[in-house]
Amino acid sequence: MSRAQHTSSNSKILAPLQAERLSAGDWHDTCDVLVIGWGAAGACAALEASSNGARVIVADRFTGGGASAKSGGVVYAGGGTRHQQAAGFTDSIQAMFDYLKHETQGVVSDATLQKFCDDSVSNLDWLESHGARYAHSVPPGGKTSYPSDGHFLYYSGNELVPSHAGTRPPAPRGHRTVGKGQCGAVLYGHLKAACLRAGVQPLLQSAARRLVVDASGRVVGAEFWRLPQGSREARLHARLAARAERLQNFAPGYCDRLRLKVSQLERDHGQPLLIRARRAVILSTGGFIFNRGLIRDHAPNFRRNFKVGATGCDGSGLLLGQSVGARSERLSRVSAWRFINPPHCWPKGIVVNSNGQRFCNEEVYGATLGQPLCDEQGGQAWLVLDARLRKQAIRQALFGGYWWFQSLPALALMLLKVRKGDNPDRLASVCGMQAGELSGALRAYNAGARGDGPDAFGKSEGSRQVLDKGPFYACDISVGNPIFPLGALTLGGLKVDESNGAVLDTDGQPIAGLFSAGRTAIGVASHLYISGLSLADCVFSGRRAGLAASGRNEPGTTIASRLAPTDSARVTL
Template identity: 55%
Template structure:
């Protein structure tokens, strides 16, 4: 079995090397986690050098900019929403599983209000405007929404629901605005950022302590650096629309780096932080750890190649939850789709259609061999076209829905005809719709716990089926990875296979196991980046104080 580790440069001690540069904290990967760690550390007096293979931002800058927060944030209070850290904890217990301890999850919830206030202090902006209906991502009018399963009956029965998706105020996808605020704050406070700088190896002494990094940097201001920057922007823009072309250009980027980058050694006096994103773009790692997710569409940027995790593995770190990936099968908007039924290859329902898209995607990939067919009728189809009209949803929501309703749909005047066209067994389809229609008429509760407001009778045809399976060509299923390196939950220090901390090595964000490493909820990964990044910065600052006061290398 492959390990995909990146073996370190082994030396007897730090004094044996000619270091080109030094810093208290060296950050590998300057996305949300790296930026938050940098800000926390520099604000506490540490000298911080951040390195990024590209321009910084990574998947965080290209995300929706949603931060999962609750417990009574200022935005929730402005919206008249009642919430508490306990309610937030009770809900997240249903999503996080055993990814982190109850103690860590409770701390995450207790500090949630402060995290949002801290982000605002860095220049990010949030509001308490709540959309009138559930959506996967709200329009520019709304910035606080139910970003997970909070209001779904089975979840609400265990935790008082509240909207906790805090979307950064900005036009369109807000990740760029959130990262811009973090980057500006970091640079203003004195963080040194070096872009187009790829860390290829950690430097480790004979005892296993991490001393620094070997970085390969494109010559600053050179023509090749300009070409690299321009091409890397094109690659990330093209990927969703032309993944094969993007992959060819990604190979060109790699060749530029291998040919023109210059080697430098950077000493980390107190620690190295790995915060370089997940591994969804590393097909070899996906094949090894999460092969069920190979048919999906990788979501993120070229830097999400597992490089940080591989550096940690090479230094002796232990991976966990690497089989966990998140498949995003959103069927709202259009809201009418969520009133239909999702069935498997046997024509049977297996998931409440009102659940969050990643919850549906998880059930589809992990339990149904990636199969998902959406069954609606003419009335719902007409409603769906109206609901995705101009000005009503984002273009990234409208276009896939429109393409599927025009080109990825099969029509049957009878259920027998629909079954024949889709290859579904007629008996299974009839059984499913009979039970569903009974619930829609109010004769019984929906067996999968669907809210009455999301039920719609499918007694009248004609009927339509859309194939939304994981390998659908017209409805690509976006995916991210959730696993990473095991870390100490109090410091963020990477743990080895004996569950002992590796001296000088830390991980945060999607390089580390955290609150988002079991099941995904919109905003939970970014919230974990803030939480885990700040944890490392704070720990290293305290460690530096202790070392300076006692002379103990700690």
């Protein structure tokens, strides 16, 4: 490929390259399984493929980690893990299935969800066998968006919310990897080290630009644009990318400009590199929250949200799959996280829309609240407190032992970005709400809090508190509030065969030689996010794709045996 062709592409995914146009000398390297994207899903896929005897190359646009390394390192696991048992909780596979059946709303088949639950304990054990550690210490105070240091088992979703919990006793299933701070980097560090010990070959600072297909349409490799290793440009690329990830929470606009410089370096200095895959290619580059064009086209309601993820969440895996006819689903599905816990007492307030009407159960998980806020309420909402509850919340934010990223925005919201009214009608007026709507919402809520009837949105009795002590306060929890960012990540992706992770085409048929895992693919976490479910699905789907791509799906089944006789000969190019 000429430099002119390379430069004019503007870093977009190109149409697939035809293998018959290549000679043996055009390939720079050959492997059995090529993994594109080295986050948690890619690492798990690479480990399993390697354990099955495959020679594995794992390529990454940066140096690995992706959104997984920036996450909290929480893995959703249940059914009786040893850490649940040590903490004194009884859980069962059936209870886990029933709860997730409600949360996932049919995004995967019952059989796949059942297998996910059945494999939960063994997948956590598998992570521990590769060096990750988990523990049974439970944080005080019940529910939290993320536990403080020293606490590693918690209710990470809606398990304590009566309308979500199901008929069986709830159990905490959020297993935070043991470490300090945000523990995603700890978990990923163990997976990366395990890959290197297993002989997986990394191909870093290599941006995938197109797949390679043979005459039958089978995917047989990929082309990358790789920065010259050790060059000044490669060092600058790594430095700018690391800075963008490190400062994203503090200066997202500045970090977006850094990402433009990173892309420019790739366009100007990347060199084409062809890797052949004898058995299969696995796409595991994450979601597409940093691809503003895809967000604009498929999820415009979320354009103003704070982007949760890493720079590599650029949609490249999705676009690579689509370039060879892959089917995609749920691209409009985005998880928006509006956490109002901690402070632990905040859910005792009410959340209302721009008209002053209540629209949700305030005690639900942040993504369960954020989805209707963005999709149904135009991104506009208020958290309404009375003087008594505001005082309680300020005290908790100051002295509750929360993370700074929990306490500081909460304090800023209650002290700086707040509207005040001596009574509900006055508060409604200063907020631009419809006359009478807020006072009506408070009257109905207070009746339930006094025990005069059920809460209209199913809030549990322990999360209700009469709001009648003026003045009243409205905290702006809208998507556009800069001091209280509303994060979002994409959930849609490539449709795969749920038995093995093979990417399906628009007719529902597998695309030979192509698999996908993690947030590039439709999986257990693709309806509505709860903490730990995405990483758990990365492990589940990554291991599944790695085994199948390397030649093993179920006992006695190999890729060659699933192909037609004329195709099995093409496993080796």
